[in-house]
Amino acid sequence: MSFPESNEPPYDNKNNELSAQKEQILKQILSPEARLRLNNIKMVKSELSELVEQYLIGMATQGKLPGQISDDQLKQILLSIQQPKRDFKINRV
Numbered sequence: 001m002s003f004p005e006s007n008e009p010p011y012d013n014k015n016n017e018l019s020a021q022k023e024q025i026l027k028q029i030l031s032p033e034a035r036l037r038l039n040n041i042k043m044v045k046s047e048l049s050e051l052v053e054q055y056l057i058g059m060a061t062q063g064k065l066p067g068q069i070s071d072d073q074l075k076q077i078l079l080s081i082q083q084p085k086r087d088f089k090i091n092r093v
Contacts, residue, residue, distance in 0.1 A: 026053060029060045033071035041078070051081055 026035065042049035055077065059065050069077070 022053060022057060025057050025060060029056060029065055029069055030074065031068050031070050034069050034074040037071055037074055048078070048082065052077060055081065 026038070030038065038049055038052060041052070052074075056065075056069065
């Protein structure tokens with residue numbers, strides 16, 4: 001029995017193709033400033049950027065995006081997706 005010489009799992013090529021398609025779609029629907037912001041977020045909060053990317057791609061495939069998303073529009077989307085932070089106040093008696 002012989003195994004392929006490649007150390008990469010067979011699904012890596014499919015993942016690379018999907019990520020390339022995702023990047024291409026995001027390049028079309030986001031302005032350069034918005035793409036820069038999303039890439040910066042990806043470095044800090046990858047889970048949040050994945051949620052935003054999935055949301056944007058879903059909206060684009062449904063035809064619900066009027067045009068390119070500007071940086072300000074992306075900020076609004078980010079604010080709406082993020083969980084509100086809870087503020088605790090402790091009163092000492």
